Amino acid sequence: MRLTGPSPARLAALGIDDRGEPRPPASSTPANGGGRRGAPRIALLVLAAGLAATAGGSVAAPLRTVAASSASSTPPASASADDWSELHPATAPLPRDSAVVAYDAASQTVVVSGGETGCGPSGREVYQDTWTWDGSQWKQVSTEAPGVFGVPNAYDPATGTVDVIWVPSCGDLVTSQWDGQTWTTTESETAPGYDQPAPYSEGAMAYDPTSKTLLLWSPGPGSVPGAASLPNDQPSTWSWDGSTWQPLSPDISPPSSIGGETRDVQMVDDAATGQMLLYGDPSQTMWTWDGTNWSQLIATGGPSPRVGASMLYDSALGEVLLFGGVAVTGYTPATATKGEAYTMGGPLNDLWAWSGGGWRQLHPATSPPARFYAQMAYDAASGQVLLFGGSVNTIADIADTWVYGPAT
Template identity: 30%
Template sequence: MARESQRVKLKGWEEENQGRGRTLFITSLALLIVLIVVLSWAAFQLYAGKPSPRNASSPHSTPVQNTHIPTSTITNATPLPQVTPPRRDSTMAYDPLHHLVLLFGGTIEAADVQQTNETWAWNGHGWKQLHPASSPPALQGTMVYDAASQRVILFLYQVQSAGKVANEMWSWDGTTWQQLYPATMPAVVGASMAYDEAQHEIVLFGGGVPSGRTVTMVNTTWTWDGMNWRQQYPATSPAPRAGAAMTYDAVRQQIILYGGTGDGSGVSSVASETWTWDGTNWQQHNGAGVPFQDQNVHLVYDSVTRQMLLFGAISSDATWAWNGTRWVCVTAHGAPTAPFQGASVYNDAAQSVIVYAAQGDSKMGTTPVPQTWIWSGTAWKLLP
């Protein structure tokens, strides 16, 4: 009987242990399922918070409605209606990683004319001055977004004594500026610069080489691969010039260049020429029409209407579009006139062209007034 009783007790213990084991297994399995669900949700939220690689790398990609805007340096700042005080000869670029338009530098007319190295940003609602830890010097230049390195690249013109050019390059990472030190640097001022999305490189053309009080125009073509500048030697090139309007045509996958000044005295024979760059050679488009014969007009690609827009003449407020063969007038009136005193760029986040200009000239008896213009795709609007 004692042995039988012991067997019963052992059997009971075994059944009890098996029950506990099943309970522990079911509990562990449930916890594992909950852990998998939590990790999956966290991974989804992390991925959703990142900008699309396509939209981040190219400001001319097909516009996508943004459901999540990353925190930028001006998200919680109170924007101003205009960049103040007004300045001319600024340069602008759109930063798709941080969804804002960046404006750098310019010439301020105060008690005397002075250059500024201020950095401003437009977040779609207003302007806000940024205060980066490091800033470029107060020099004129040109600026584009380099999709290959996902940085805004600033090329500054600096003329030293005896006409020696010592240009500088800087990059913007969304928070501050960092100087770049390429082994080779184009020694020109007033050059035109654009990013070639098809070739994944920045193209810089023309400009002038100062010598004493004169400037000799050049027609050299340079490309930036993210590390260094390399001079190109195309079979055909535009005539020497500075201040030409140049940007990338995403529809035809080529850079287009319009106008410029070839003799340093204003309007010249090159002011109405149209050229395209295919990554290897330049081609002139004769018979394309002559929208303007003014220097320093503006050329911007509109991603929504997929049009190359030309505007900003001194003598005309019309807006023209490039169809690949000819220039076609899309609006006869309404465009900002003579915005060579400011800068323009396509704002991909807002799907519109933005122009900053300082209208007026104190030398002509008119006080400069800051202006911000927006192109909606069909008409221009001057913001209050």
């Protein structure tokens, strides 16, 4: 049975439409031309847990590409009118990385749940707590969350829940949903005749406002009626309507090699261009989903090769932002692809903006310490980007809180 989310009347009272975005006031105008907009809209962050793909699609199909409008030139780096500010709330989650993170439009808070740390009292720990951020303070709201990290997750405006897909030890794929008060976990149903998608801790997921479903891209495996199971590196694309997984069959799919580790592919709803955008680290490959097929975007310049970056759509700016990660300086061997070793550099704290026509680097006056696999989401209620924690090296996580928005 499909879970019931906030009623249309409740969403209307909150000023939220059916894609989970605040309706701008009738008289709303941009505050500063080319700067942040006066009426921020909700955007999703999907902190990726893997790679995206397509069930029944052929990776070997001829590549169809769509060039970005400024693919022949790299937009210049620009000074930013916005800036980072560190906040010091009275309490905060423990240090962690790779947690579930999403903006909950119904409660108008950012939800952070689970995650891992490599420096707990007993060594590596996976958390089972859930916290909310109201724009100024953290509040712990549950200690019974799924103990997961680096898994596909997204806010679903249709159900009013934060949805997480994962696989318990020795179990089948399940979906856990946070309704603002409790977590509910159920076995994930699939369309008749189809096997479950198998993202495990891999894949990227975001809400698709066109189909009004969650879109999942996973590296596989999967299968179709009358066909044998696909190889482990066969990508697949699925939609989730709140109760059932439906396999999609695009002719062209991003290859499973577009990402490095399981958390290095990210998907966002780029509301400014109306595209579902998939970005792979460290390949720097970008793909868009039109509801039927994937198309590769070709753009020069942009962020250097990295893994563990954080990516979201900033509704106030009308651009996709990418922050941090850890540098990839080479491969061992040089021909290595997904699943093979690559040489890591140091953590990063640079900030980039994608506007559909190309990348440009932003240069705020202040920047958080370098990190990777951080928790980052756009807080529509405050019109700011929230950044929490992440890893500063392979064994140490941090628990600082930063916001990015209009400089004060």
